Amino acid sequence: MIGGYAGKILWVDLTEQKFTTLNTLDYAEYIGGQGMALRLQWEFGNPEVKDGMDPRSLLMFMSGPLAGTPAPGASRGVVCFKETTRPPKNWWTSSGIGGWFTPEMKFAGYDGIVFQGASRKPVYLWVDDEKVELRDASKFWGMGTYMTIEQIRKELGGDPKIQMGVIGPAGENLCRASSIQFDVKHSASQHPGSVMGSKKLKAVAVRGTGGIHVANPTALLADHWKHLNLFMDDAGKRSGNRAEARDNLTYKAGFGCFGCTSSCQAFLEPTEGPRGGSICGFRYSYLYTRQLYSGFSKLEKTPFGDTHLQPPPKKAPKKGIGGRYADDNVEPISYQFPKLFDEYGLSGYDGFATKGNPGLLNYLCYDKAMGDNFRNLVTAEMGGAPGSIAFAHNAPRAAAFREGKIGPLLGDGAQYMASKVKEHPEDYGLTKAQGQLAWESYERQYLRPMVTDHHFYRPRSTDESWLIINQVPLNQMAQGIGSRDMGVVFRGHNLYDDICNNTRAHSLAAYGTDAACARYLDAKGKPLLKNQKGFAKKETYYDFDGNESKPVKGNYTVGVPLALKLHHAFYFQKNSLLLCRSLFTLIAKGGTAAKANDPRNDDVQMGARLYSAVTGINTSYEKLLEASWRCIALERAIHMRDDNRTRADDYFTSFTHDRPDANGIKLDREEYRKGLDMYSELMGFDKATGNPTQATLKKYGMQDVADKLQAMGKLPA
Amino acid sequence: MAKVKPEEEKTPKEISRRQFLRDAELFAGGAALGSIALVGAGAAEAAAQSPAITAPASYLAAKSAVSYNSKICDTCMACAAICSMRAWKGLSNPQLGGVKVSFDNMHGQILDSRVCRQCAAPSCMQACNFEAITIDTTTGARVIDQKKCTGCRSCEKACPFKAVVYNKAANKCFKCDLCAGEALCVKHCPSGALSLVGGA
Numbered sequence: 081m082i083g084g085y086a087g088k089i090l091w092v093d094l095t096e097q098k099f100t101t102l103n104t105l106d107y108a109e110y111i112g113g114q115g116m117a118l119r120l121q122w123e124f125g126n127p128e129v130k131d132g133m134d135p136r137s138l139l140m141f142m143s144g145p146l147a148g149t150p151a152p153g154a155s156r157g158v159v160c161f162k163e164t165t166r167p168p169k170n171w172w173t174s175s176g177i178g179g180w181f182t183p184e185m186k187f188a189g190y191d192g193i194v195f196q197g198a199s200r201k202p203v204y205l206w207v208d209d210e211k212v213e214l215r216d217a218s219k220f221w222g223m224g225t226y227m228t229i230e231q232i233r234k235e236l237g238g239d240p241k242i243q244m245g246v247i248g249p250a251g252e253n254l255c256r257a258s259s260i261q262f263d264v265k266h267s268a269s270q271h272p273g274s275v276m277g278s279k280k281l282k283a284v285a286v287r288g289t290g291g292i293h294v295a296n297p298t299a300l301l302a303d304h305w306k307h308l309n310l311f312m313d314d315a316g317k318r319s320g321n322r323a324e325a326r327d328n329l330t331y332k333a334g335f336g337c338f339g340c341t342s343s344c345q346a347f348l349e350p351t352e353g354p355r356g357g358s359i360c361g362f363r364y365s366y367l368y369t370r371q372l373y374s375g376f377s378k379l380e381k382t383p384f385g386d387t388h389l390q391p392p393p394k395k396a397p398k399k400g401i402g403g404r405y406a407d408d409n410v411e412p413i414s415y416q417f418p419k420l421f422d423e424y425g426l427s428g429y430d431g432f433a434t435k436g437n438p439g440l441l442n443y444l445c446y447d448k449a450m451g452d453n454f455r456n457l458v459t460a461e462m463g464g465a466p467g468s469i470a471f472a473h474n475a476p477r478a479a480a481f482r483e484g485k486i487g488p489l490l491g492d493g494a495q496y497m498a499s500k501v502k503e504h505p506e507d508y509g510l511t512k513a514q515g516q517l518a519w520e521s522y523e524r525q526y527l528r529p530m531v532t533d534h535h536f537y538r539p540r541s542t543d544e545s546w547l548i549i550n551q552v553p554l555n556q557m558a559q560g561i562g563s564r565d566m567g568v569v570f571r572g573h574n575l576y577d578d579i580c581n582n583t584r585a586h587s588l589a590a591y592g593t594d595a596a597c598a599r600y601l602d603a604k605g606k607p608l609l610k611n612q613k614g615f616a617k618k619e620t621y622y623d624f625d626g627n628e629s630k631p632v633k634g635n636y637t638v639g640v641p642l643a644l645k646l647h648h649a650f651y652f653q654k655n656s657l658l659l660c661r662s663l664f665t666l667i668a669k670g671g672t673a674a675k676a677n678d679p680r681n682d683d684v685q686m687g688a689r690l691y692s693a694v695t696g697i698n699t700s701y702e703k704l705l706e707a708s709w710r711c712i713a714l715e716r717a718i719h720m721r722d723d724n725r726t727r728a729d730d731y732f733t734s735f736t737h738d739r740p741d742a743n744g745i746k747l748d749r750e751e752y753r754k755g756l757d758m759y760s761e762l763m764g765f766d767k768a769t770g771n772p773t774q775a776t777l778k779k780y781g782m783q784d785v786a787d788k789l790q791a792m793g794k795l796p797a
Numbered sequence: 798m799a800k801v802k803p804e805e806e807k808t809p810k811e812i813s814r815r816q817f818l819r820d821a822e823l824f825a826g827g828a829a830l831g832s833i834a835l836v837g838a839g840a841a842e843a844a845a846q847s848p849a850i851t852a853p854a855s856y857l858a859a860k861s862a863v864s865y866n867s868k869i870c871d872t873c874m875a876c877a878a879i880c881s882m883r884a885w886k887g888l889s890n891p892q893l894g895g896v897k898v899s900f901d902n903m904h905g906q907i908l909d910s911r912v913c914r915q916c917a918a919p920s921c922m923q924a925c926n927f928e929a930i931t932i933d934t935t936t937g938a939r940v941i942d943q944k945k946c947t948g949c950r951s952c953e954k955a956c957p958f959k960a961v962v963y964n965k966a967a968n969k970c971f972k973c974d975l976c977a978g979e980a981l982c983v984k985h986c987p988s989g990a991l992s993l994v995g996g997a
Contacts, residue, residue, distance in 0.1 A: 083887065149889040150878045150985070180902065187890065229903055240901040240908060263902040289965075291890025297882045304875070304985055311987065318989035334872045335902050341873065341987040347905045355905055 082108070083295035084145030084695040086186045089120075090212065092205060094279050095135070095197030099212050104191040109781065111691075111704075112144035112191065114174045115656035115711040117160035120194060121172050122714060122785060127722045131170055132162035133254060133278035135198035141185065141245065141284060142192040144658030148183035148292040148338070151300060151690045152307045153663030155338040157182030158655060159245075159268040161275045164256045165493045169723045172715070174655060175270035177245070178337040179262045182658070184243040187288025195279055204232060204246075204283035209290065217282035224248050224423040225261035226354065232283055244285040248425025250480040250491060251277035257493030258480075259427040264356025265335055265347065269427040271493065295696025303689055304341075311342050342663055354419045366472060367414035368438070372446045373467020379438055379447050387438055387447050387521065417472040424480035426491065440494045441466055443521045444501065450518070453509025454501075461486045498522035523734075652708035653687050710780035712763070713772040717785050720771045720794050727770035730756055766796030859915030859937035861993040863896065863973060863980060867907040870990035872900050876982035883981060884971045885964060893964050895973035896982050896991070912991075913960040913973035915939055921972060924955030938975040946970055 082105065089102040107116045117140045126136045139161050146154035157177045163170035185193065188207050195205075202217040215235075220228050225248040233242050243262065250258035251273030258273025276282075294300055312318055331346035335357065349355045371377035379387040421428035438446070445455040445466050455465050461484040464470030478487035485507065489497040498519045501508055505515030653659070688701050719725035737749050760767045764776030773796050777786040789795040877894030885893055897911040919939045922930040929945035930952060932938070941952070941961075948968035953961040961972045976982075983991045 148878075150875045150882065152875075187892075226903065240899060240903075264905070265902070289890075289892060291881060291885070291888040291893060294882055294887040294889050297887045300882075301879065301981065301985070304879070308985060308987055318987060332905070334870055334907075335900070335905055336871055336873065339873055339875055339878065340871065341875070349905065 081293060081295070082695055082697060083293040084149065084691075085112075086143075086148075086189050086191045086290075086292065088190055089116075089192040089194060090190045090207065092193060092195050092212075092214070093197050094195055094199040094203070094214070094281065097199070097214055101190075108145075108697075109707065110711060110714075111653075111656035111707050113142045113158045113656045113658045114160060115652060115707070116192065117142050117158070117174070118172070118711055118714045118718060120192075121160070122718055122721075124194075124196070125172070125718070125722070129162055129722070131167070132164040132272070132275040134162070135278060136196075137162045137275060137278075139195040139272065139275050139279065139281075140192055141181075141194075142658075143182045143186050144656060145191075146657055146659075146690055146694050148186040149294050149300065149694050150304055150339055151694060152304055152339060152341040153337075153660035154658060154690060155183045155340075156658040156660055157185070158658060159260060159272045161272045163271070164274050165271050165495055169719075169725075169729065171723065172718050173270065175260075175268040175272050176655070176658075177260075177262055177266055177268045178660070179243070179266035180338050181243040181245055181262045181266075181286065183292075183338045184241070184288055185286045186292055187290050188286050189288060189290055190286075193284060195276075195281060198278060199280040202280050202282050204244075204281065204285060206236060207284075207286045207288075208236075209288055217280075220282050221252060222249060225425050226264065226423055228283060229261070229263065232285055236285060236287075239287060242285055242287045244283050246283040246425075247273045247276045247281075248423060248480065250274075250425040252282075252425075253480060253482055253491070254278060255426065255480060255482065255488075255491030256496060257427045257491060258425050259422075261422055261425055263335075264354070264422070266337075266357070267422060267427075271427055273425050273427070292694075294694050296693040299693035300690065303686065303693065307686075308341055337660065340660065340663060344663070348415060350415060353416045354423065356419060356422070366417040366467075369442055369467045370414060371467070372438070372442055373465055379443070387443060413469060413472050417476075420472070420476040424476045426476060426479055427493070438525070440497055440518070440522050440525060441490070443525070444497075444518055447521070450510070450514055457509055458486050494522055494525075649705045649708035649712070652711040653704050656708070656711060657687055657691060657704075659687060706780075709763070710782070713776055713780050714782060714785065716765070716771050717777065717782070717789060720769075721789060721792065724794075725769075725771060727756065727768065730770050769796050771796050856917065857932045857934060857937050858917065859939070859975075860978075861936070861975065861980075861995060862915040863912045863975070863983060864992050864994040865896065865898070865910050865912045866990045866992070867898075867910055868990075869988050870898065870907060870910075871988045872898065872902075872907065873987060874898065875985055875987065876991055879981050879985050880973070883976060885967065893962050893971070894982075895960070895962065895971060897960075897962070911958055911960045913939070913956075914958060915973070915975070920955040920957060921952035921961055924951040926951060933974065933977065936975045936978045939972065940974040941970055941972055943969050943971075 085104045085108065087104055089104055089107075091100045091102060093099075102120075104116075107119050110116045110119045120140065121138060125138055126134075129137045131137070132139075140159065142158050142160060144154065144156070147157065148155060158174045159177060160172070160174045163173045185191075185207070188209050190207065193205070193207070199214070202221040203214045204217040204220070206213050206215055220231060223231065225246050228246045228248070229244055232244060232246070233239065236242055245260045245262050245268070247258065247260055251260070254274045254277055256274050257271050258277065259267045259269040260272050260276060261267045308318075330349040332349065335347045336344065347355070347357055368377060372379070381387060418428045441458075444450050445458060458471070459465045462468075462471045462474045462478060464474075466475075475486075475490060478484060479490035480487075482488045482491055489500060498521075501510060502515040502519040505512055505518075510518070685701050688699050688704050691704070692698050716725060719729075756770065757767050759765075760770055764773060764779065765771055766773050774786045774790070777783065777789075786795060874891045876896045877891035877898065878889045880894030880896055881888055881890045881892075884895065891897075895913060897909070898907060899909045900907045915938055919930070921941075922932075922939055926949065927945050927947055929942045929947070931940055931942060933940050946969045948963070948970065950963050950970060952970055952972070953959075953963050956972070961970050963970050980991075980993055983993055
């Protein structure tokens, strides 16, 4: 008996209001989650669909084989769908979800739920073990996400065990940058909300009383215990009570994700307003906007000519500075503003500042080059400029209901905002040159190098993209392409760290080489380079046994694509096993800060061990790599079939080639071309198109995919 | 694991009935034992509703019982899933574990928690008509013998703390048996919300 899988995938035809099931094990070679979703999209997806809001598109809620078991940090889920925010090529993509929805779906007996078609009237799906029904959602249409969850729970009997994913007005009104909310702490925020809204699907509610069979409980418990130890201090003390009060908020433990050994988000209880969770970047996003508004922070020029936020003062005055700042404290509103986004079902990442990144809206309003017109327009429509209390109250609603000129810009996300401003600057009181500058700002802030397809969160604004602005060569190195002088670095400390924090400074430890990467590959996970916090100038190198050694330098061109190949594999391992990127990063690099500094705590075999223990299918690090590469080949095949993917889609934004960084280094186009050639060769892709060849597809057991592509005339020669 | 049945010459039902007639001294279940500090929501209410029974002298006291502290619980449910996995041959189902925690993730509230207190005079044991509940001589835990359990659910109904679970598919009941002394839920709790305290 194979453990882990619930055994069925529920197929919901919203147009015909019919249900069928698929056998999960027919797709087990794709592991689960995004991998399985890729195969489903290949088999059932309509190639003519170019936008997720096309009613013919598929929307999938998928789990992994470890969900619902005590495997630590492995009960996440993923929503897979066709993008809506990135024309002309909206890729087949995914958005991760935490919380309890995914395990509950499995306890109900389903490894995934796939929606096809669109309902004529608002409905929600109710899955109560074997009982599945589509129920009228007319009375919930127009409600905020929190109220919807509570009201549907009430309608279904009030059981708090019922978990659900819902959309708010933003998704209903087809705002492209809308999310699916799962509770007050968890959402799928990479823009699947409008896909759900276009299907008139208000919510998916699940409750299950079944269980998940674990093939080898002893082995699973051994790993659970091992990982738990990584988070204890030397005296064996556990996380314990972390409740505390600061910034006018009470932070308390709990309500993280199922099976998590280190809940990453505190549950916040403000003195007033909605309670819930909030990840750190988002929690403080409006803080930076507030500081710009009040004059605390300024947009400054980087050595590249970009703007970025001046680091906020360590201890910002609470009141009375600059007049406009005096009406309340910064922190509660910076927390409540993103909570409003949650309630309207908007993805709050788009357009707003996080850490050093000003975000596009702030750039448009506060960069000197933009003048005052755009800010004045925002102020007129929202009752205040970004950073004001009035803006915080009015902007989410305007975005969700697409009010005025600014509302749709906010609701459709950064790329639409940038393209509208660029194409019709006069509508917003801007000159053509200003529109162009805004687009360039968007590119720098949001567009990460695309050599890995859509593997990076985009166009969400996070601190990683700030690194693109400021540390272009380093960032490119992290993804496998670097200049000769700067060297690599695939990773500083361990493989998971790279997948999860691939562009963060601390994972870019030192100069790496082809030899380094090759040896890393041969060593199967044993660290060569010690993790460096920040941009340390002095690198420490380690040999396979964790002892310090002399640096190895050489030609980057072999090692970097190797690193990229591994990087891709780990990305898919994470998204198919559905591992938590935060927890697994901590686990894989050795747990708490003190323990993480010991490379011998690294554990790259962990994913394979957990999979083996839960399913009973013996696997290894190497076999999971193969499975991941199969997924990558299939993903490119889908992009080839549906969107005519070519090598031109493996590009860096032009400024990375054209503008030197602070050290005078820029990415040479010829070097980059060579790197792509090598990457294609390593992956078994055609160099001319960057797409998998017939031999590669056959190697991974996808002859049917090759045959189909050949019949369509799309298979590389 | 050596196990003894209490007062082997008697049926559990008779013991229970006779004890009620014989013992005038009443105490409210585990609450009177003092050493079991169940902090979770609902515990006090359950204790107040506990039937007044007395432990026969021959009952072996439990060396320890699991205590739950809702204030530091992360609600990861690993305890329940692990317990279930051990109890039901690898089936991970938090609803079938000996530790039960229900919560409202919309309001950040733990609504209820149920952990066996290894009562001095266990109602479950006395309610069982099939001598399926015995006392582990090593730990003192009150243990349901799955081979003897008929799934009649008498123990489940009798437990004032609702700490007995019923597995419909297996048609068996289960309660905390302290994992033969290892108490996996306590060992694997990331936050330290579960601990072992002195038993009855």
